[in-house]
Amino acid sequence: MNLADQVLQYLLSGLVVGGIYALIGLGFVIVYSVTRVINFAQGEFAMLGALVMVTLTDRGIPMPVGFLLAALAGCGIGALLEGAAIHPIRRGSALTLLIITIGASIVIRGAALLVWGTDPLPLPAFTGGPPLQIGGAIIVRQGLWVLAVALAIFAGLWAFFTRTYAGKAVQACAIHPTASRLMGIRVDRMFLLAFTLAGGLGAVAGIVIAPITYATYDMGLMLGLKGFVAAVVGGLVSPPGAIVGGFLLGILESLTAGLVSSGYKDAVAFLILILICLAQVARLLPWRVVEEA
Amino acid sequence: MARFGVRPDTRALLVLAAVLAAIPLVVRSGYLLGILNFVGLNAIAAMGLTLLMGYAGQVSLGQAAFFGLGAYTSGILTATYAVNPWAAMAAAALLTGIVAFAIGTPIFRLSGLLLAMSTLGFGIIVYYVQVNWAALTGGPSGLTAIPPLSLGGFRIDNDRRFFYLVWGCALLLLALALNLADSRIGRALRAIHGGELAARMAGVDATRLKLQIFVVSAAITALAGSLYAHYLTFINPSPFGFGYSIELLVMVVLGGVTSLWGAFLGAGTLTILTEALRAIMPRLTGRTQAEYEIILFGLLLIGFMMFLPKGLAGLARGE
Amino acid sequence: MPRKGLRLALAFLVLLSLPRLATSQEPYKIGAIFSITGPGSSLGIPERDTAQMLEAEINAKGGLPGPVRHPVKIIIYDDASDETKAVLAAKKLIEEDRVAAIVGTTLSGTSLAILGAVQTAQVPLVSCAAAIKIVEPAAERKWVFKTPQSDWLIIDVLVDYLKSKGLTKVGWLNVDYAFGELGWVEFEKAAPKAGIQVLDHEKFGQKDVDMTPQLTRVKAANPQGVVIWSIPPSASIATKNYRDLGIKAPLFHSHGVGNKAYINLAGPAANGVIFPVGKLLVAEQLPDSDPQKPVLLAYAKAFEGKYGPRNTFGGHAWDAVQLVFRAMERAGNNRAAIRDAIEGTRNFVGITGVFDFSPTDHNGLDRRAVTMVEIVDGQWRPAK
Numbered sequence: 001m002n003l004a005d006q007v008l009q010y011l012l013s014g015l016v017v018g019g020i021y022a023l024i025g026l027g028f029v030i031v032y033s034v035t036r037v038i039n040f041a042q043g044e045f046a047m048l049g050a051l052v053m054v055t056l057t058d059r060g061i062p063m064p065v066g067f068l069l070a071a072l073a074g075c076g077i078g079a080l081l082e083g084a085a086i087h088p089i090r091r092g093s094a095l096t097l098l099i100i101t102i103g104a105s106i107v108i109r110g111a112a113l114l115v116w117g118t119d120p121l122p123l124p125a126f127t128g129g130p131p132l133q134i135g136g137a138i139i140v141r142q143g144l145w146v147l148a149v150a151l152a153i154f155a156g157l158w159a160f161f162t163r164t165y166a167g168k169a170v171q172a173c174a175i176h177p178t179a180s181r182l183m184g185i186r187v188d189r190m191f192l193l194a195f196t197l198a199g200g201l202g203a204v205a206g207i208v209i210a211p212i213t214y215a216t217y218d219m220g221l222m223l224g225l226k227g228f229v230a231a232v233v234g235g236l237v238s239p240p241g242a243i244v245g246g247f248l249l250g251i252l253e254s255l256t257a258g259l260v261s262s263g264y265k266d267a268v269a270f271l272i273l274i275l276i277c278l279a280q281v282a283r284l285l286p287w288r289v290v291e292e293a
Numbered sequence: 294m295a296r297f298g299v300r301p302d303t304r305a306l307l308v309l310a311a312v313l314a315a316i317p318l319v320v321r322s323g324y325l326l327g328i329l330n331f332v333g334l335n336a337i338a339a340m341g342l343t344l345l346m347g348y349a350g351q352v353s354l355g356q357a358a359f360f361g362l363g364a365y366t367s368g369i370l371t372a373t374y375a376v377n378p379w380a381a382m383a384a385a386a387l388l389t390g391i392v393a394f395a396i397g398t399p400i401f402r403l404s405g406l407l408l409a410m411s412t413l414g415f416g417i418i419v420y421y422v423q424v425n426w427a428a429l430t431g432g433p434s435g436l437t438a439i440p441p442l443s444l445g446g447f448r449i450d451n452d453r454r455f456f457y458l459v460w461g462c463a464l465l466l467l468a469l470a471l472n473l474a475d476s477r478i479g480r481a482l483r484a485i486h487g488g489e490l491a492a493r494m495a496g497v498d499a500t501r502l503k504l505q506i507f508v509v510s511a512a513i514t515a516l517a518g519s520l521y522a523h524y525l526t527f528i529n530p531s532p533f534g535f536g537y538s539i540e541l542l543v544m545v546v547l548g549g550v551t552s553l554w555g556a557f558l559g560a561g562t563l564t565i566l567t568e569a570l571r572a573i574m575p576r577l578t579g580r581t582q583a584e585y586e587i588i589l590f591g592l593l594l595i596g597f598m599m600f601l602p603k604g605l606a607g608l609a610r611g612e
Numbered sequence: 613m614p615r616k617g618l619r620l621a622l623a624f625l626v627l628l629s630l631p632r633l634a635t636s637q638e639p640y641k642i643g644a645i646f647s648i649t650g651p652g653s654s655l656g657i658p659e660r661d662t663a664q665m666l667e668a669e670i671n672a673k674g675g676l677p678g679p680v681r682h683p684v685k686i687i688i689y690d691d692a693s694d695e696t697k698a699v700l701a702a703k704k705l706i707e708e709d710r711v712a713a714i715v716g717t718t719l720s721g722t723s724l725a726i727l728g729a730v731q732t733a734q735v736p737l738v739s740c741a742a743a744i745k746i747v748e749p750a751a752e753r754k755w756v757f758k759t760p761q762s763d764w765l766i767i768d769v770l771v772d773y774l775k776s777k778g779l780t781k782v783g784w785l786n787v788d789y790a791f792g793e794l795g796w797v798e799f800e801k802a803a804p805k806a807g808i809q810v811l812d813h814e815k816f817g818q819k820d821v822d823m824t825p826q827l828t829r830v831k832a833a834n835p836q837g838v839v840i841w842s843i844p845p846s847a848s849i850a851t852k853n854y855r856d857l858g859i860k861a862p863l864f865h866s867h868g869v870g871n872k873a874y875i876n877l878a879g880p881a882a883n884g885v886i887f888p889v890g891k892l893l894v895a896e897q898l899p900d901s902d903p904q905k906p907v908l909l910a911y912a913k914a915f916e917g918k919y920g921p922r923n924t925f926g927g928h929a930w931d932a933v934q935l936v937f938r939a940m941e942r943a944g945n946n947r948a949a950i951r952d953a954i955e956g957t958r959n960f961v962g963i964t965g966v967f968d969f970s971p972t973d974h975n976g977l978d979r980r981a982v983t984m985v986e987i988v989d990g991q992w993r994p995a996k
Contacts (some may be wrong), residue, residue, distance in 0.1 A: 002832075003832075005832075006828050006829065006832055009824060009825070009828040009857075010824075010825050010828065013822055013824040013825060016822075017821075017822055038406055038410070085595055085599070088599065089598070089599055092598075094404075094405060094406050095350075095352050095405050095406070095409065096598055096602070098352065098406060098409060099352070099542070099546065099594060099598050100594070100595050100598050100599065102354075102539065102542070102591075102594060103590075103591045103592070103593075103594030103595035103598065104591065104595060105591070106539065106587055106590055106591030106594065107587075107588050107591035107592055107595070108591075109587060109591075110585070110586075110587030110588030110589075110590075110591060111588060113587060114585075114588070118649065118650075118653045118654070119654065119873060120844070120845040120848075120873075120877060122876065122877050122879070130856075131856045131858075137828075138856055138857055138858065140856050209821070212821065212822070212849075213849065214821075214845050214848075214849070214877060216845070218819075219819075219821075221535070222819060225413070225417070228410065229414075232407075232410075254824075254825050255825075257816075257826060258825035258826070258828055258829060261425075262814050262815045262816055262825065262826045264421060264425060265816075265817070265820070265825075266417070266421060266817060266820075267417065267418050267422075269414075270413075270414030270415070270417050270418050271414075271418065273410065273411065273414040274400070274411055274414050274415065274418075277400050277403055277407055277411050278400070280403065281399045281400070281402045281403065282399075322707050322708060323703055323706070323707045323733075324700070324703040324704045324706075324707040324708050327699070327700055327703045328700065331696065331700070424789070427793065432788075432790075432793050433721075433788060433789035433790045433792075433793055434720065434721070434724075434743065434745070434790045434793060434794065435721060435724065435790075437724060437727075437745060450732075451732070452703075525695070525696075525699060525725060525728070527695070527724050527725050527727070527728070529695065529721050529724075529790075531693075531694065531695060531721060532694065532695055532696055568700065586692075
């Protein structure tokens with residue numbers, strides 16, 4: 001296998017995993033832009049989507065129906081989180097809310113541990129069949145599904161934000177909450193909508209990656225952290241930024257594991273995070289990631 | 294913010310010191326002393342975080358990295374290079390402080406949220422270095438044969454002796470930190486907390502101060518790590534990961550973010566609670582405590598942030 | 613009045629003590645520390661189940677055999693795969709529960725962490741973890757024994773097999789924590805002595821979900837065979853990636869995949885995998901002349917009847933508990949005497965192998981403890 005084929009393989013693997021990071025990153029962006037809260041539990045939505053899907057599939061429920069139900073479960077948890085933990089403290093400081101979402105992510109993880117146990121659970125791929133050959137490299141069929149679902153979601157979100165009233169209202173809140181309120185938009189409804197959407201997005205990410213990675217109660221932490229890094233690349237407020245960030249991160253990780261050192265692969269995401277922070281401080285970025293101190 | 298004057302603090306310190314001095318004479322069980330030793334280690338580590346969160350108003354989600362840096366520096370210097378353990382401990386605190394300074398200088402110019410996430414990233418990177426740089430750290434299998442601390446010929450190699458060492462350090466650090474709180478620096482920090490713009494206008498260099506606190510907090514937590522290494526005489530990366538950062542966070546929030554005593558309260562409550570769960574859980578339900586422990590931590594975190602933001606220390610003060 | 617009260621109290625106390633006089637002896641207490649939760653749980657749970665099974669079995673017969681039968685109580689704590697919790701559990705067993713011996717822990721890291729406590733308190737420990745540092749250097753491990761095969765023994769058998777098949781240029785991947793690293797350390801030493809060259813060495817994380825980058829590098833090196841040293845789930849994912857990439861070279865694994873979880877997760881990709889492991893998995897196919905066969909069959913049947921698929925890690929716990937039982941038969945409840953009795957154990961036919969302890973060898977195993985197994989149609993068969 002020559003170097004070109006190897007690099008192609010890394011790119012393909014990176015694209016698949018990048019699609020997941022992009023989906024989760026989008027969840028972060030939607031929540032942050034509307035509520036200014038970093039939702040630490042974003043990764044846990046993915047975990048729940050995956051595990052719920054496993055349970056539904058085991059019960060014999062057909063795949064498309066299970067997909068929908070598991071995604072709705074994610075939405076439900078997102079809404080629950082907003083109503084129970086975020087809404088009452090919505091006037092609290094950003095750090096307070098961050099810690100609360102950390103607590104929520106821990107609770108969700110603990111509950112999943114009690115319900116599903118520690119063992120990784122397999123999920124059948126959406127369609128069977130051998131991997132596809134592209135040049136000298138391969139991509140598994142489920143990987144294609146990941147990309148297809150991700151693209152469909154991006155398109156759907158774009159349509160939602162630009163064509164529907166609710167979507168434009170969400171954008172308005174992101175840009176200027178006070179003005180939005182003056183225009184008659186119920187900001188706290190937007191909070192709920194943002195969290196619900198993020199919950200569904202996260203769940204879909206989990207469902208679609210589980211056939212490749214198995215579903216485990218603790219898969220959410222790393223996924224969430226990396227999705228966060230993806231979102232940061234876009235300044236935490238830009239959906240296209242999160243998408244680009246997600247794919248970029250996935251490909252960089254894959255290339256690092258392949259060309260540099262497999263042991264440090266996970267460190268790549270956090271190196272990028274720190275580099276972006278440093279770049280902002282050095283005024284190298286054309287956008288502001290978060291408000292400065 | 295209502296605070297104790299100096300006197301009640303000193304009184305409380307002396308009372309605590311007397312109680313602690315008496316405990317090993319009364320408590321015979323090595324197991325109970327062991328738990329109290331871990332409470333002491335956690336209290337010191339948590340104090341570092343409380344300084345940062347309560348006085349500098351910043352959250353660190355990677356505090357375990359400093360704990361690990363202290364432990365590994367001490368461990369490597371003493372086990373591999375036969376450096377004197379006390380010198381190694383000082384070196385560990387110093388080195389960790391320098392690392393904190395290097396990391397803090399750029400990121401302290403960002404807002405709290407991004408600082409928090411950067412500390413998270415930093416913590417994870419340190420963990421991966423500990424795992425991968427096997428030639429230096431022993432990798433995932435860890436370092437064995439770390440010598441215990443000794444004073445002259447007096448080896449601190451059992452629970453009773455270590456108890457005096459760790460709690461002596463803890464009380465000393467608490468006294469120093471409380472002193473700091475009442476000094477000019479402490480008042481400047483409280484001013485920042487009250488309103489940063491006004492503080493800056495009064496001539497307080499907020500960023501520099503916060504950075505200094507970050508460095509001090511890192512060094513204190515590193516000290517706890519060094520003591521841990523000499524206590525267990527064995528370390529590997531697993532206690533120094535994200536999970537411990539969260540545990541420290543829970544301890545600080547539990548105890549009360551703005552109170553140094555809170556670090557002690559939080560550390561004590563959490564460590565003892567965990568052990569108590571271990572004893573009760575298997576009897577109440579068929580399952581072991583670890584499965585419920587996670588949920589409990591999360592609920593404590595949410596509950597305290599929502600309803601008791603001043604923590605147990607705040608309760609004690611009647612706030 | 614007080615007189616009468618005093619007499620009543622005395623009578624009450626006498627009554628209270630009667631049941632105690634009537635029963636047989638106080639139970640002998642054995643401590644156990646297993647990783648029932650945390651990353652080690654797939655190993656720790658069958659160990660716990662086995663220990664509880666043996667406790668029930670022996671108590672059903674009234675206790676340990678002997679002129680007076682002593683019932684046995686095994687006190688089990690969960691260390692959650694965490695070093696600190698292991699140390700606290702060890703101290704509790706030694707000081708509060710006053711056990712005569714300790715069985716466990718599940719993982720090497722936690723066993724190493726409690727060495728200090730058990731050696732200082734002079735309590736015999738029979739570990740179910742594999743790292744060689746647990747029992748070496750022998751002079752500094754007077755109180756510590758272990759039942760799993762050491763990595764060098766397993767690697768030796770694997771290396772011999774590779775050599776016998778003419779596979780002299782291989783690729784190697786290991787998981788980046790203790791288990792994987794220790795395997796690599798031994799393989800790095802043993803391979804050159806057998807004329808085997810490692811063309812490429814890769815690592816991956818326990819929680820990694822995609823090993824295609826690393827396997828792509830291995831594929832590019834064009835090895836004659838590939839060895840992956842890990843446990844599920846990462847071992848299963850790596851296996852699936854291996855087949856997806858279309859790598860044709862034969863695939864070998866470690867004894868870490870000797871459980872049904874590996875096969876369930878990897879699916880058909882697991883077929884054709886060959887790995888070194890204890891004989892438990894192929895007990896039925898052993899020749900009748902093998903002294904271990906009856907012991908293995910009895911354990912497999914009892915365990916599978918109650919708990920689920922057989923598991924070599926449960927076997928390590930079986931050996932550890934049985935060693936302590938036998939030592940207690942000879943030495944009673946005394947910690948030092950139990951230690952001496954374990955050290956003097958010869959020719960003990962266990963699940964992991966046949967044990968011969970000595971003052972310089974606290975693991976006591978030889979090549980009889982390892983055999984090569986192949987996965988065929990989701991079942992284990994002796995490899996040819």
